[in-house]
Amino acid sequence: MPSFKAGVRLALCRLSFKRFKGQYKGKNMNIQIGETGNFMGIWFSFLFVVGFVIIHLTSKQMKFLKVQPRSKFLSLAGGISVAYVFMHLLPELEEYQKGFEETFQGLEFLESHIYIIALLGLVIFYGLEQLAKNSKRQGEKAGTYKASFNVFWLHIGSFALYNAIIGYLLLRGEYQSELGMLLYFIAMGIHFVTNDKGLRATHKEDYDRYGRWILTVSITIGWMIAVYTEVNILILSVLSAFLAGGVILNVMKEELPEERESSFPAFFSGMLGYTILLLLL
Numbered sequence: 001m002p003s004f005k006a007g008v009r010l011a012l013c014r015l016s017f018k019r020f021k022g023q024y025k026g027k028n029m030n031i032q033i034g035e036t037g038n039f040m041g042i043w044f045s046f047l048f049v050v051g052f053v054i055i056h057l058t059s060k061q062m063k064f065l066k067v068q069p070r071s072k073f074l075s076l077a078g079g080i081s082v083a084y085v086f087m088h089l090l091p092e093l094e095e096y097q098k099g100f101e102e103t104f105q106g107l108e109f110l111e112s113h114i115y116i117i118a119l120l121g122l123v124i125f126y127g128l129e130q131l132a133k134n135s136k137r138q139g140e141k142a143g144t145y146k147a148s149f150n151v152f153w154l155h156i157g158s159f160a161l162y163n164a165i166i167g168y169l170l171l172r173g174e175y176q177s178e179l180g181m182l183l184y185f186i187a188m189g190i191h192f193v194t195n196d197k198g199l200r201a202t203h204k205e206d207y208d209r210y211g212r213w214i215l216t217v218s219i220t221i222g223w224m225i226a227v228y229t230e231v232n233i234l235i236l237s238v239l240s241a242f243l244a245g246g247v248i249l250n251v252m253k254e255e256l257p258e259e260r261e262s263s264f265p266a267f268f269s270g271m272l273g274y275t276i277l278l279l280l281l
Helices: 004-025 039-061 072-103 113-142 149-172 178-203 205-228 233-255 264-280
Strands: none
Touching: 039 149, 039 178, 039 205, 072 113, 072 178, 072 233, 072 264, 113 149, 113 178, 113 233, 149 178, 149 205, 149 233, 178 205, 178 233, 178 264
């Protein structure tokens, strides 16, 4: 039988969670679908999911990505993705963090836990990227010029989770208006273009044969989960933080290396233009 003190602690924990959930339901960043919580709103988000699927399935045929030296579109896309993270995702994480601090007072380990999760997301994707690159180097020595099949499944599995989170947040994120969804689609859609290019370069025909289909299914599953249910605010904050870390890493790996021959004007233009759009929303 549990002790009386243990029972009291459990009751206090449940009360704290109810307070936390109640506070956020009263704010404008709750996870209710809100004004899009109707058939038309869901249908509108479905069109964007179809758009994401089309991007994954047709990115190989986008000839402007094959321009040498590196296509300026990729730098433009990187700027837009960075603007989305710093102007939307990180401020949203700050709001989540404030809610945690107000609700779970006295628990010091929660003071920065949202940002730790974002950092963890960055580290995980960085580690997987290095693993894939090292495997590809071994493949070049063996004449296959791609990462091993086992590494492929591990790498693509992480991006499947990444895509599922993006699919879920399309409908359950903070920007729940049609315009908000459109801006989200623009940022993530062009981000997918750069991700596809990198994954295809690492895994070659394995990505075209399996990877792109897995990613299209995962983003659709994430969206379907958002249609039929909603996760609690704790899980939503963790997903958003993990996504922020992953986006930052996936953008920086495309822009920072010297051999990428990135275009700063294109990167800056994408960042500035998308930032202005977010400020006008």
